[in-house]
Structures are given as C-alpha cells and as structure tokens.
Amino acid sequence: MKKNLLKILVLSTWALFAQAQNLIPVYLDDTQLIEARVEDALARMILEEKIAMIHAQSKFSSPGVSRLGIPELWMTDGPHGIRPEVLWDEWDQAGWTNDSCIAFPALSCLSSSWDKNLALLYGRSIGEEARYRNKTVLLGPGVNLYRSPLNGRNFEYMGEDPYLASQMVVPYVKGVQQNGVAACVKHYALNNQETDRHGVNVVVSDRALYEIYLPAFKAAVQEGEAWAIMGAYGKYKGQQCCHNEYLLKDILRDEWDFDGVVISDWGGVHQTEQAIFNGLDLEYGTWTDGLTMGKTNAYDAYYLAAPYYKMIKEGKVGTKELDEKVRNILRLSFRTAMNRNKPYGSFGTDKHAKASREIAEGGIVLLKNDNDLLPISLKSNTRIAVIGENAIKMMTVGGGSSSLKVKYEISPLEGIKNRVGDAVEVVYARGYVGDAESDYNGVKSGQDLHDNRTAEELLKEAIEVAKKADVVIFIGGLNKSKHQDCEGSDRLTLDLPYNQNNIITELAKVNKKLVFINISGNAVAMPFVKKVPAIVQGWYLGSETGNALASVLMGDVNPSGKLSFTFPVTIEDNSAEAIGEFGLEGEVHYKEDIFVGYRYNDKEKIKALFPFGHGLSYTTFNYGKITADSNVMNVDGSITLNIPITNTGSRDGAEVVQLYVQDVKSTLVRPMKELKGFEKVFLKAGKTKVVSFTLTKEALSYFDDVKHEWIAESGKFTLYIGTSSEDIKQTFSFKLTK
Known part of the structure; x- marks a missing residue:
C-alpha cells in the first residue's frame, strides 16, 4: 500500500472532486476510496481535533470529530463474549438490563478443536454480538504462546504451537470483521506471564521471536488482515511493548506492512516521546494523577494528549507522526463505524447459543478412557454421583477482563440432569469449598457458594455418595480466582487447589468407575492418573457448558478435541520452569529459545502426562x-x-x-x-x-x-x-x- 500512496493520493483527490461535482463516475476500488476519504478528512481537521482523536475520552471510547461527522470509536473486551457496560469514567457497572451476552468457550478450548471452520463460526458469532452493541473494536483474540502452565492468562490464548495458533486466529479475525467490527489481536508481543506484567523486560533471541512468538500475530495481520492490534504491557529490548520501535515500526509496519491501528493495553503507555515516534496510534487506560483523583477532563493528561500538544506548539516535535496516527484511526473508522454496508448484528440469540455449544463440543478433549467407561451407558436404574464445586460454580464471571455478564450459564450438574432426565438418579456432593465469591468487577453471578462444613465433613459426604453410585463424575480443576486462571496473577503451583488430589484418590478407592473432568484453561498435575479410568479436559465452555459436557459424557457427541498444549507430569518437565526463568520480576531470559512445549519434550526425551495434539475418540x-x-x-x-x-x-x-x-x-x-x-x-x-x-x-x-x-x-x-x-x-x- 505504501508503494502506491502517491498514486492513490492523486487519483483520490481527483475522484473526490469529480464525485462532488457529479462530473464522472468513480472507478476506484474499496481500498483507494477509503484512502481518498482518509486524506480528505485529515486535510479538514485542525490540530486540536487530531490530538483529541488519538487518546481515550472514557474507559472504553475515544472521540471522533463531530464537526466533520466522524463518530466516536467504542471498544469492548472479548475475546469470549461482549463485556457489560461500565460507567463512563469508572469501572463500576452501568446497570443496563439489556447487556447480558452469550458466553463463548475460552480460546484454549477453541484452539483445541483444531477446527478452522469453528474458528470462523466463533469470530462471526461474537462479531455479530459486538456489532449489535455498536462496538467498533473487539479487544481480542489473544495469541500469546503458552510458555509455562503457570501463566494465569493462558486460558485466553491458543496454545503452545505457533503454526496451530496461526491457523486458528485467521478465520476468527475474518469472522469478526465480516460484521464491520475490528478484531484487535493481542497482546503484541511476549506477554507470557502476569507477574510484574507492566515492568518485566523479556530477553529472547530474534530466532525464537520470529519462529515461536510472532507467527500468529503475523498471520493475523497478513492473512487475516486484522484492522487493529494491541500492545503488550511488558518490555522488550528495554522499551515498553506499547511503544516499542522494533516491534511496532521495524516488524509490524515495515516488514508486515500493517495498515491498521495500534492500540495500547489499558495503562500500557509510559512515556510521551516514545509513544509519538515508536508506532502507537491510540492510547487507552493510562493511570494519571488527574484520572485517579477524578479530575475533570483527566484524559487530557494522557501522554498523547496535552503533553504531545504542548510539544507541537513549542516546536519540539512536528506533526508528521500525528498525521500518520490519525490516518490509521480514520482508516479504522471508515472500515467500521463509518462503513454504511455493515450488517446490523444480533445479540444473545439462540443461534449464538447453538454456535457456542458446537464450539464447546468440538474442543472438549477425552484424555483417558480405560475399559471404555465413557460414554456412560444409561439404564432406568442408573445412579450417577456428581461431585465437586466446579459442577455448580459459574465460570463466566471472573478471570480479569474476560469476565462476563451472561444471559445464562448451564452448569455441568444442570446439564447432566437435563440430559439424563428423571429416569436416572443424579446425586450431588460438594466435595470441597474453593472460591465462594460470586462477583467480579461488579458483575454478580447470583450464586451463594458459602458452606460452613469442614473439609472432613465434605469428603465424608462425597465418599458416601460415591459408594452408592454406578458411576462417579468428579468435576474439579481450577477456577478464575487469583493465582489460578486469572489476569493479573500467575499460578503458584501445577497442582490442583483445594486438596483435590486427595479427594480424587479417596473416591477412586470406593468406586472404580470414576470420571475426572478438569475444568481449566491450563495443564494441571495428576498424580492420581493411574487410579482414574476416564479423564476429560473440560475447559471454560461458556453459556452452554453443562449441555456440551453432558453431550460428550453420554455419547451424543463423539469427542474430537486435541490438546493445544502439553500436560507435563511435573512442573520441572516444562522448559521455562526447568531453566528457572518464569514469573521473575525485572527481567526474564527465554533461555530455552525455540524449545517450547513439545519441542522441549522431544529434545530432552521427556514423556508428557498428555502430549500436545493428544485426544481420544469413541471410535477408532x-x-x-x-x-x-x-x-x-x-x-x-x-x-x-x-x-x-x-x-x-x-x-x-x-x-x-x-x-x-x-x-x-x-x-x-x-x-x-x-x-x-x-x-x-x-x-x-x-x-x-x-x-x-x-x-x-x-x-x-x-x-x-x-x-x-x-x-x-x-x-x-x-x-x-x-x-x-x-x-x-x-x-x-x-x-x-x-
């Protein structure tokens, strides 16, 4: 596009004049017409309007130019559903009654479907929901590589392999953008831990960068033609990724020819001059003294606001970089908010619920199935024991920015009961108490999970229920609490929390027909693996969680998911953990280089608990x-x-x-x-x-x-x-x- 810019400018100037005068029909293609409109709008803007356009005006919006009819841009968190509305200047819920969405499965589930058609369906469906809510940019998908199973944010990403992530992200992006909504691929780049996420500096070879950590971003840009990309919080080569010269200019713009908008992660900008010159276009969520004090027009204190304006007025910097930023934002606006041909979208529909369930069923992985315990054979007198907190706990609330207010969520217990009907007895026991809280960022699940019984009392009840059952389904794993699968904190151990290892071991002693369903977005240790005949990786499956799990357990759907990352036997079997370079503050050296995931297992001849790509079926x-x-x-x-x-x-x-x-x-x-x-x-x-x-x-x-x-x-x-x-x-x- 850059090579043809002069030609486009000449043609577009004449085309706009001719079109305005009704002299001749215009024969420019869509790209040329957009470039013509960009240049025309840019030429009409004054300095103050340009400065205003490149930073936020609220938590999730940035201004247009009302004088010229250029609308605001509105962002929404994904990538698993459309975030509920918050107040203009606060994180508190706005209290809308019509912003309850359909929750789609976590991207760790989508990538484990290994199904590009489902990725397209996912993108198209969530894009329709974003479009209906009049959002300009969906802040997703995430494609940071799975370097360690302790990364709290792995559940939002697409696994450990760059080729798999590259193949799955492209249709997702295309599906979203078919709705006139920009997909904002994140977090570019090297966002592989949550510890010290704003300050950690990653040291990695160019080879590992290009072979492992960049391919999915490159595919999203060059094949998916993504219209936006979000910078990561951390540092690379000592510069913040949100204004990193090597990542944003040398690679993204010059090598990949990206013509979209670079958006900062919320609070990811730290310096005005680097933000001006190093490729950032749009600043969001910066924490200034003015903003935290609730000062009027605090957004004017952003690094790309008053400080930038002052430097221009004092002659310290020119407007070349400013015009380029505004061009990119205008181009985004013409592709999205000002695209007259975009569809209307739809929200919270049965069609989207069906899509969510199909994606969930496609990504569920059957890890182990000794003696063909699954699918469960149902008879009129069958007694099923369902045990575990995750059988009843809502998982769409929590985890960070992907937390959702959903129209509904079918729990695993509810889904199993719905599927088997009244003829089969289903008995539930809690087993353990993990996280009894029921709200996150003001979104309340409505659940009261508090239980005053002791761990011994809960275990005793679970054992008694298991003894009397024909089959036991233990539904445990992780949740979206701090130090589990959650933005802002990494896991502290590979082990299951809340003494689950002991509970599962005790259940296996009293009933040999035991199924363990691991609800998580991460690998977990399973020291009990030889004692449990059937194991299912259940992920965070969204609104249709229970129905999807029940359909696989009962054989209505033949499981076809394959792991998108390796399950190690112990944490030391993971390359980042083996070298001791994960979760450090200040600086992290990726000494394992290109040997991530199964590449490391092959190199060191380490057998996985469950290898990358593994997944069983009910057929052969x-x-x-x-x-x-x-x-x-x-x-x-x-x-x-x-x-x-x-x-x-x-x-x-x-x-x-x-x-x-x-x-x-x-x-x-x-x-x-x-x-x-x-x-x-x-x-x-x-x-x-x-x-x-x-x-x-x-x-x-x-x-x-x-x-x-x-x-x-x-x-x-x-x-x-x-x-x-x-x-x-x-x-x-x-x-x-x-």
Missing part, C-alpha cells in the same frame, strides 16, 4: 500408507502427500490428522519435529477419506537471526503423520534441492 481410525507426488522437492516448488484415513469403529467421528516436519541435518539446531499441517476430517463409521497436505519451502524454513532471513536448506527432511506429537503413525522422507 486407521492410517493408511503415505503416498507423495515425488520424493524430491525443488526449493521453489512443493510436495504433496496423501494419506487415507478410515473410521474403523462403529461410531461416526472426527479425527485430527497432524503433520510434523523434521530437518534431518541443518546448520542451526532445530527441533526434532514441528507442526506444519493438520486437517480435521469427519468420517462416518466404516468410511475412508484421503487427506492431502501440500508443503512449500516456508514449512521447511528456519529463521537465521544473523542473516535476518528465513532459510530452507537443501537436504533430507522427514515428515511425520500422527495423532499427537508422541503418537506417530506414518513417516515419509524426501530431499529438498536448490
């Missing part, structure tokens, strides 16, 4: 022999593999076929395998489908941080086809030639 699949169009690939060409997949079981189901690549001998050290392709294929019982993968040099390349370029070296490559990073079914070797 056979992987046929790989065929390829050649065993030699030219660096400028491609190679295509075909592999037949057969559903050999008695149930219809979906399988995720995963393709990993190994560079057998390379100049720089490389992982043993890297995910470079996947396909989710649905097969009726007994049916076969051929899955095809086409690879180009991009899939074979590594980033040389000395030459600062991607390199595909000639030589031998091995391709692995598997059901997880550890379960490889077929291999194929070929040579890459220059």
